[in-house]
Amino acid sequence: MSPNVATASVPSAEDGFVSSEPRTDGPAWKAAEAEGHDMTIVASLLRMPLAERFRTHRAALATVNILRGAKLEHV
DSSP: OOOOTTTSOOOOGGGTOOOOOOOOSSHHHHHHHHTTOOHHHHHHHHHSOHHHHHHHHHHHHHHHHHHHHHHHHTO
């Protein structure tokens, strides 16, 4: 059985998962910037605690699923 993302437990700071400053000096980061990607958004997301990133992802996924369902109803 595949894990259910909506009900999976979210790691917390107590579990040893803490946010840190993202590395912005690596070659992949610099290449993405050179290609014109807005890395400030990525950096701000990486600064979020892991549990908050999970919550944000779950909310976005729920929104996508609602929109997919609405689209199927109108096809």
